[in-house]
Amino acid sequence: MAEIIRGKGVISGIAMGKIMLAGQNLDGYLVNYKPEDKATEKQKAKDALTAVAEILRESIEKLKSKDMKEQAAIMEAHRMMVQDPMMADNIMAKIEELGNAPQGVLKAAEEQAVMFEQME
Known part of the structure; x- marks a missing residue:
């Protein structure tokens, strides 16, 4: 039986397909997360942004090779958002604030x- 899972949509429309729930419940992860010092937390975020950008680059190449333009x-x-310096700066500011x-x-x-x- 299909299960309805809602996400945070930023464009209108409906998507249907297979979904994979990765890892554990995010709320449970966040509750159990033990932050380190702010410099280490910022480095974790930088490393994650770099890794995600690389994964997206590889996915883009695979899609292009399959003529899925x-x-x-x-x-x-998505890759451009991950690599946006303003987004990275905002993440660093939030880590500075939240630790x-x-x-x-x-x-x-x-x-x-x-x-x-808020965009049209």
């Missing part, structure tokens, strides 16, 4: 989503 363009937009890499990334992403929601 529209899908590659969507992934490229926690996962919370900093989530807060910055929520702010970015609100900005996209």
